[in-house]
Amino acid sequence: MVHARPMPDDAGRLVAYYEDFARRWAHGTSPLYEEWAAGIAANPDMIMRIGSLPPRLRQANLLFAAARWEGAPLNEYARWQSWLVENWDAVVATASVRATQTNEVGRCATLMPVLSRIDGRVALLEVGAAAGLCLLPDRYTYRYASPAGVHDLHPADGASDVVLTCRIDDARDAPARMPHVVWRAGIDLSPVDPADPDAIAWLATLIWPGPDHDARVARLRGAAAIAAADPPRVDTGDLLDRVTALAAESPAEATLVLFHSAVLLYLDAPSRARFASLALSLGERLGRRVVWLSNESAGTYPEVDAQVPADADTAHRFVQSVDGRAVALAGQHGAVYETRPFRNGATARDDA
Known part of the structure; x- marks a missing residue:
């Protein structure tokens, strides 16, 4: 039996965060990340899924990198989201032991x-x-x-x-x-x-x-x-x-x-x-x-x-x-x- 995920109390804030990541940071510099972030912001199921994670693991940089580390295809949002759902546990496990340390x-x-x-x-x-x-x-x-x-x-x-x-x-x-x-x-x-x-x-x-x-x-x-x-x-x-x-x-x-x-x-x-x-x-x-x-x-x-x-x-x-x-x-x-x-x-x- 599949249990529905509850919408997090701060769902609106999470949507705004991914919208801002897409519009202000990824736009004009990483079209793929812009599409992924905008897709998450518009997808209530993904907002519920990400909202169930500890705050540190909700970061776009960390989530996207963990997915790529586990072999996520660099594809348009719909195909990437399907892959992410199928490999969710592995991605979360990687994110849990890694950190956003870009060191640019x-x-x-x-x-x-x-x-x-x-x-x-x-x-x-x-x-x-x-x-x-x-x-x-x-x-x-x-x-x-x-x-x-x-x-x-x-x-x-x-x-x-x-x-x-x-x-x-x-x-x-x-x-x-x-x-x-x-x-x-x-x-x-x-x-x-x-x-x-x-x-x-x-x-x-x-x-x-x-x-x-x-x-x-x-x-x-x-x-x-x-x-x-x-x-x-x-x-x-x-x-x-x-x-x-x-x-x-x-x-x-x-x-x-x-x-x-x-x-x-x-x-x-x-x-x-x-x-x-x-x-x-x-x-x-x-x-x-x-x-x-x-x-x-x-x-x-x-x-x-x-x-x-x-x-x-x-x-x-x-x-x-x-x-x-x-x-x-x-x-x-x-x-x-x-x-x-x-x-x-x-x-x-x-x-x-």
Whole structure:
């Protein structure tokens, strides 16, 4: 006998989440994921099915990657949904032991405009570090394209095999030098070993299908090889519990940069507020200079969203902030960095 699944209490919120994923994130960058997400949003049976899962397993990125890991065909929604229903238990089992740890190394290109302007020694502390690929910004080559031309930046020992390209709207944002990194460490609930082929294969599966993303897989594998040769320290733990103690281990004479990308959206609102308070007070508690560099999607911090110009396009972009001050729109995969909206005195949002 087949028992009907009850509609979850937050069904409307789940529908809105998948609609937003399709419209705001997958649209124009991954047609297949856009179709899958929109199909789920319009399908009450799938909403009930997904709504029966623990909140962590409802994430589109995790569900889609787990399905692909188990062999889901990259087909139109109807055929994919039939496969998913037939293989539901296996997909849920995979999602239960995996996590959304994309570790997009391309984001380093949007961190560099801030990091390169910090004088003296720099200590890097990343929360949600996964394999630590973004803890190695000084080991990649960068190519910035601006209205004034192309600017390349290489590591001190020469050009890297991993080249990160980024379009900037203001030539003044092109980094003139690499940061002098003297210490680096990360925190993650489930650190990833960059030398583990299975772990890197999972990170590759988390990259969305589509021509816009093919180059990301090659970048990931290249960066993982660099990390495997000299792995950065990534501690296991909760970012709220571990960040202060780990920060205290960094060299006192270095400027500590506490940073993250697409991490805080996985916390609830009270936890995000707690982290913001912790980050903003960390320098005072440690008695030294601390820079809080955040790359998060709009909606993570209303106080930061309120600083974004009303006409700014935040699709496929994070709002980058430094110590709680919005400074740029950063492409979710590092391909775009825009600061002009914050330099032109545009009107901030009224509804943030």
